[in-house]
Amino acid sequence: MARALADTGIVTAEVPTRRRRRDRGGALAHVILVVSVVVLAFPLYYALVISTQTVEQATSLPPSLLPSTHVLENYVTAWRKAEMGRLLLNSAVMSLSVAVGKIAISMLSAFAIVYFNFWGKQLVFWMVFVTLMLPIPVRIMSTYEVISSLGWINTYWGLSVPLMASATATFLFRQFFRTIPDSLAEAAQLDGAGPLRFLWSILIPLSMANIAALFVILFVYAWNEYLWPLMVTTRGEMRTAVVGLEALVPRGGSELPQWNVIMAAATMVLIPPVAVIVFMQRWFVKGLVETEK
């Protein structure tokens, strides 16, 4: 099914520009798509607008839907109040390590599975497959025990290493490697290249498109992970940005809710993954189609 989706324009980079029939359907389609896009964008627009207003403006009725001029002060306040620099750094370290680690680890095991015969290969394959059925919520307390017995609570190790196993990425590389003609590996062998040399000089360069696609999907996944960082960090300075944002949300209390500052912080938290998707659009779409979980 993924192939069919990839062939139809909407999920590939190429889009058919020629039109056979310029009928009423075309106009209706544009209207519906534009309305969908606008409705979909509204919450983000509203958040951006609030992040430019003063507390009074943000909490006044009727709500103002026009931007104000307090951008800098709100973002500076949010940056200081939430220690956003540290949170964003933590998120960046975690997301980059998870994405790179998952890609490397999956690629190595897919390489072993496709290019070698070894005892227990089938078992390895099924063990990797079963991880699909063990998402974090099914092992909450016991994973915490493992992480704390390793002394990994509040460390970057704890945030990233346990998330680096990936059935999806392993399957993707396995599928891809199987499409590469055997003659390439045989030729490499004739030239005296060992398996690692073959992996490094031939397979990896050939896999760049898959690597880029996976990178986008995995980076976004890790940046947006919530339960995991909440479990394995207890100190504020080791929280990730998505989890740290929650601390700003007022829970009852008498404190004046600074919604403008919260929205400024929310904007800073959501920009990196959205930017990755927007600027690596082509790879993102490829990744969505190929991984489709």
Added chain:
Amino acid sequence: MKRAVFRNRWLPYALVAPQLAITLAFFFWPAFGSVRLSLFRASPFGDRLIFVGLGNFQRLFGDTAYLRSAITSIIFSFIVTLVGLALALLLASFANAKIRGLALYRSLLLWPYGIAPATAGILWLFIFHPSYGILPYLLSFVTSYQFNWFLKGWVALTLIIVTAVWKQFGYNLAFYLAGLQAIEASVLEAASVDGAGVVRRFLAITFPLLSPVTFFLFTLNMTFSFFDTFGIVHAVTQGGPGDATSLLVYKAWKDGFEGLQLGLSAAQSVVLMVVVTMLTVLQFRYAERKVTY
């Protein structure tokens, strides 16, 4: 089938070692731990574990709070999935025309995928805010009913449903559009010539032909709403008011981390394991994924 071309006694094991180490240490061992822990409960002083057999499960299924949480989760997941898919399919059907700019629309529809559920929840929280939010403000012109999610369970549930549907919407729409564009126009035209109306054409041709896409999106959205919405609940409603939005994953986490009822939380994890296994089997059985060796 590809031939394994390289021969080496130990190299394949070294290649799969990182994947296996992580899988064993952070997936299998904790999953086993969840199952084991679910058969115990902590002693009154929390210093040792007492074997209770299936006692935790008995307690769980006799506990009205847990059953309520299960029902809430099922309602939540089905509404998010069905409303999300119905809306996406409806709009995609109207928007299905050979038009210019599909790639641009796709970008403008897909970006919410990059926003963490928790962050999305905070954007919607403010829109729903009983004192300052634009939605209760607009509704106040229509009705005197107080749409206050701090007080009314169904409004809080609506808030997290809207957040989840919003986050998935562009993705669903993009996949339906791709599916529709793959259907041959000639098939529909033939039916049209035979006198089939719009509704008949949709029910007899379009919908059946889209069933692989629908099935794929169904399992994907069910998995998302069951397992990836923890962040929305934790960051926005914290299960409240009362336990109106206490979804199963949130409850498992809360009973374990805040209630310190390790055995009970582990038993909930085991129940979730059954749910995720069913969803995975469903996904692979009907989506005809090639996972065989």
